[in-house]
Amino acid sequence: xxxxxxxxxxxxxxxxxxxxxxxxxxxxxxxxxxxxxxxxxxxxxxxxxxxxxxxxxxxxxxxxxxxxxxxxxxxxxxxxxxxxxxxxxxxxxxxxxxxxxxxxxxxxxxxxxxxxxxxxxxxxxxxxxxxxxxxxxxxxxxxxxxxxxxxxxxxxxxxxxxxxxxxxxxxxxxxxxxxxxxxxxxxxxxxxxxxxxxxxxxxxxxxxxxxxxxxxxxxxxxxxxxxxxxxxxxxxxxxxxxxxxxxxxxxxxxxxxxx
Numbered sequence: 430x431x432x433x434x435x436x437x438x439x440x441x442x443x444x445x446x447x448x449x450x451x452x453x454x455x456x457x458x459x460x461x462x463x464x465x466x467x468x469x470x471x472x473x474x475x476x477x478x479x480x481x482x483x484x485x486x487x488x489x490x491x492x493x494x495x496x497x498x499x500x501x502x503x504x505x506x507x508x509x510x511x512x513x514x515x516x517x518x519x520x521x522x523x524x525x526x527x528x529x530x531x532x533x534x535x536x537x538x539x540x541x542x543x544x545x546x547x548x549x550x551x552x553x554x555x556x557x558x559x560x561x562x563x564x565x566x567x568x569x570x571x572x573x574x575x576x577x578x579x580x581x582x583x584x585x586x587x588x589x590x591x592x593x594x595x596x597x598x599x600x601x602x603x604x605x606x607x608x609x610x611x612x613x614x615x616x617x618x619x620x621x622x623x624x625x626x627x628x629x630x631x632x633x634x635x636x637x638x639x640x641x642x643x644x645x646x647x648x649x650x651x652x653x654x655x656x657x658x659x660x661x662x663x664x665x666x667x668x669x670x671x672x673x674x675x676x677x678x679x680x681x682x683x684x685x686x687x688x
Contacts, residue, residue: 432505433498434483435476438468445512445535446472447685448499452517452668453551453618454558454589454605456482463670466678470687471512476502478519480606482592487606490613492622495522496529503533512685516540516670517641521622528625528653537631537654538681541639541667543646544653546621553579555611558589563601569593572601588668624653631657632684634677636665658684 436457447467449460457464457475464473477484479498487494499522503511512535515523520542527534557579561572572593576586592604631654635642642650642659650657660680665673682688 430501431485433476433479433485433502435474435502436464438464438473438475439470440472442470442472444471445510446474446508447512447514448474448476448503448508450476450478450499450513450515450519450522451481452519453610454481454554454592455516455519456592456604458482458591459588460670462674463678467681467687470682471685474502474506474511478522480609482604486609488609488612490609490617492521492525492617492620493529495617496526499523499526500530500533509533510535512536512538514538514540514681515542517542517667518617521617524627524653525622527627527629527631528623531627531629534627534629536685537627537629538634538684539631540634541636541641541669543633543642543650544622545646545649546619547641549615549619551614551618554585554589555607555614558603558607559611561603567601569601622653626652627654629656630684632680633657633659634669634680635659635661636667636669636672637661637663638666639669641667 451459457477460475464475467473479487513523520539524544527537557576561575566572580586593601594604596602662669662673662676670677
């Protein structure tokens with residue numbers, strides 16, 4: 430069985446580890462500063478989801494698949510119980526994991542996503558990524574100019590460009606598995622997580638400028654996560670940890686009792 434790729438910080442510390450999972454088209458590197466900060470207090474595992482970063486590629490991409498990957502990862506590293514944090518798609522993965530493997534979760538942190546189904550909303554990004562032809566595009570700036578034709582937000586383009594790398598034949602490639610992420614998109618975005626209840630302490634962190642967690646979502650959240658607490662971080666959109674890293678880290682530390 431393949432194990433998710435990770436970077437482990439503070440591994441000599443004896444407290445309960447924190448496992449961190451990024452969102453769609455992201456990778457563990459997006460969480461470097463946060464990991465370094467928290468890694469001074471407890472072991473932090475920054476982890477690439479399947480079909481992302483340096484983790485294995487697969488044609489399967491359901492919430493159950495992602496949850497099972499987390500369980501396998503923990504078993505591989507001999508971790509019986511951990512704090513689990515996930516952002517966006519990673520948030521869906523950790524919610525499903527907590528419901529399926531509750532005994533393995535100490536505290537759960539879900540960043541700017543709720544358990545509900547979301548309408549498809551990344552079609553523009555997927556179209557842009559699929560428009561990059563690596564047979565004709567041979568530099569980062571050329572890739573950027575293709576993405577510019579489809580994506581108006583410069584910050585989104587820079588976020589995506591972090592996934593570029595040179596393969597062994599000196600060709601540019603995406604680290605993520607674009608084919609599966611495109612083929613299975615509706616399976617992991619347009620489906621709610623399966624119904625079930627996680628009785629442990631759960632923190633939902635919403636971006637103040639984001640509409641991913643709405644006031645009316647709280648009822649559904651409470652149905653599956655009865656010990657939920659929702660905290661809104663001001664001056665941040667969907668990428669809460671990047672847009673207001675200081676307040677984000679403060680909220681996480683408080684919840685984990687690290688202050």
